[in-house]
Amino acid sequence: MKSGQNGDGSIIKDAVSNGVQENQINWCDPKEYPFDLTGFAWFQKEKIYRRFPKQPVAKLPDRVNELADCTSGGQIRFKTNTRKLEIKVTLSGEANMGHMSALGQCGFDVYVGEPGKQQYLSSAIPPLNEKIYESTLWHFGSKLDELLEVTINFPLYQGVEEVLVGIDPDAVIQQPKPYQTEKRAIFYGTSITQGGCASRPGMSYTNILSRRFPLEFINLGFSGSGKGEKEVALSAREIERPGCFVIDYEGNVNADQYNATLLPFIELYREWHPFVPIIVMSRIRYAKHLNDEQGKDYERRREISRSTVAELQRKGDKYISFLDGSQLLGENWHECTVDGVHPNDLGFMKMADGIEDVLRTSLEKGGVI
C-alpha cells in the first residue's frame, strides 16, 4: 500500500492509487508506518502477530508454541481524524469456547484518548462460525475537530492472520503519542493471564492495567500451558527493554510442580535481568468448593510463592515482591468468575484494581516510571 508522508509525520493515504479502495474506505495495514504495533516482542524481526519467536532459543512446549499465535495483549495505536473507522479481519480459526464470548476470543475493541486516559468506545463483534469479518468501529455524524488517539486491542484467544484498518479516503493517520518510557511490562502465566474469560479484549486484566501505565504491555499468558518451563524462561528473558516481569502461572500446576519450577524459572530470568522488578502472584480464589486435597494444594502453592520471594529477598534481591492473589477479588469474590475459575469483567476489574499499586511500586523502584 503506497502512501505519501507529510512533513509532520502523518500520511494521507491515496485512495485511488493504492488500489484497495472499497466503498470510499481506504484500507491501511497496521504493520506499516505510522502505526505503532505493541504487545508482540518479536514483531520488528518477524512481522507477524505472535507472542513468542518462530525460532526460539530452546524448543517451546508444543501447546505454548501454538498458543503463542493467540494475539492477547496486542495493540494497534495511531492518531486519526477519520469520521468512519472500520476493521477487516482474517482469523486463524473461529470462536470455539462456550464460556467466553466470540468477541473476547476473536474480536477487537477500541479505546480513544492518550495513554493513561483512554476511554472505551466500541467493539468489532465477530460473527459465529466465521474466520473473516468486517466491522465498523465508529461512524461519527460530524467532522472531528482534532485527531483522536486510538488504541485497538487484538483478540485474546485466537490467531490473527491479517487485520486492516479502514478510514475515510481523505482522513489522516499519524503516529500515536509515544509512551513515557521504552520499557515494557511483561506478564507470564495462565489462561487468566491470557484474558479468559473477558467479554471483550480490553477487559483482560493486563489490558486494563495497560490503560493505567504509560508503557507497552506484553502478555505471555498461555491457557493451561504456562507451567514455568525453563525453555519458556529462556525465550521470555530475550524480550528486550523489560520494565517488570510478572509471574502468574501458579494456577496451571500443582504444588509439587510449582515447587520444582518456580525458583529455577526466576533464576534463569535473573541471570539476564538482575535489576528488573519481578512480581510473583498467587492465584485468585476458586468459586467452587474445594475438597480438602485441592484446598491444601492451593494453600501450599501460595506459600511457595511467598517463601520463594522471601528467600530471594533475604539473599539480597531488592527487586522481587509477592502479590497475594487470593485477596484480589475482594468481598464478593464468588461473583467474579464465569465458571468458578476464570474471571468475568467484574473479576478482571478487581484484579487490575488490586495489582495496580504493587505494579506501580515495582516500576518506581526499578526506575521505570
Next chain:
Amino acid sequence: MKSGQNGDGSIIKDAVSNGVQENQINWCDPKEYPFDLTGFAWFQKEKIYRRFPKQPVAKLPDRVNELADCTSGGQIRFKTNTRKLEIKVTLSGEANMGHMSALGQCGFDVYVGEPGKQQYLSSAIPPLNEKIYESTLWHFGSKLDELLEVTINFPLYQGVEEVLVGIDPDAVIQQPKPYQTEKRAIFYGTSITQGGCASRPGMSYTNILSRRFPLEFINLGFSGSGKGEKEVALSAREIERPGCFVIDYEGNVNADQYNATLLPFIELYREWHPFVPIIVMSRIRYAKHLNDEQGKDYERRREISRSTVAELQRKGDKYISFLDGSQLLGENWHECTVDGVHPNDLGFMKMADGIEDVLRTSLEKGGVI
C-alpha cells in the same frame, strides 16, 4: 417419574423403579414436587418455561411472543444433600450471538445458600452448535453434613424445552426455604433487562437483585422489542401478586415513541394495581459518542420518564418513583459494557448496586417487605 414422599416434605427418588437411572444418576424433573420453579408467572397453568401466556388476553407483538420463550429470570429452587449434581438440557436453539457467551445465552448457573445469602458455585457451559447438553454442576469429594439450599438460573437468551436435574440415587431433594413474601418483583424492558450481555445467567441485573431480596423475581425483558405496547401491559398486569413493577423499556424506543406510550402503559397497569410500587428507570449511558441528534433524544427520553413520574405523583400517586439510569454505571461507566450498549458483568453489578436501595424503598413503602 415416581417418587416416595416422606413426612417432612422430602422425597427420596427411587433409582431403580423410575427407569431413568444412568451411571448412578437419578434424573429429576424440576416441574414436579418438591422443586420450586420461579420466574414463569403462567407456569402453574401452562407447565412450560415461558414468560408470557400462550393465549394472552390481547395478541402480543410477534417478536415479544417469540422472545417470551427465552427463559431469562427462571429459577429452579430446592434443597439437596447430593454429592454430585448434574443437569441435562434440551434447548429450543443454539447460541447465536457474537457479543454474549454461549453460557450467558444458553447455559445455567448455580448458587447455594438461603434466599439473601446465595453464593455462586458453578456453571453448566453449553457447547457451541449444540441444542442438547449435559453438565456436572458439582461433585463434592466428601459427604455433605447438611442439605444445601440450591438456586439454578435458567438461560437468558434461549428457550428451554426440557431440563432435568441429576442427583445421587440415594440423595434427598426437599422443598427450598420459602420466600419471606408471596409477592413478586416484576421487571419489564429491553435487551438489558433481559440480561444481554451477562457472561452467565446469574449476572443479569435482575438475577443479581433476586439474591438480595426475599421474593420471587419475574423478568419481562424483550430484547429490542420491549416498546411499551398496550397489549404487553394487558398481559403484564395479569401477573398475580405483584410486589413492584419496574418499567425499563426506554432504550428500545425514540423519544416520540416513548412519549406516546409511557403514560398509557402505566395507566393500564394502574387500573388493576393502584397501590403496587412502580419504578420508571431511564437508560444507562451509551459508551459510543453520540451525535447531537441521538444525544438529544436520549436526554429527552430521560426527561419524559422524570416528568411523567412527577406528574403522576402530583396527581396523588404515592407508589411511583423515577430512577435515573444515566448514573448507574458510575465513574468508569465506559468500561461497563460489551459493545457500548449492553452491560458486561461489571456493568450489571453496578446496575444492581444502584437499583437496590430504590427497590428496597419501594418494596417497603408498598408493604411488601
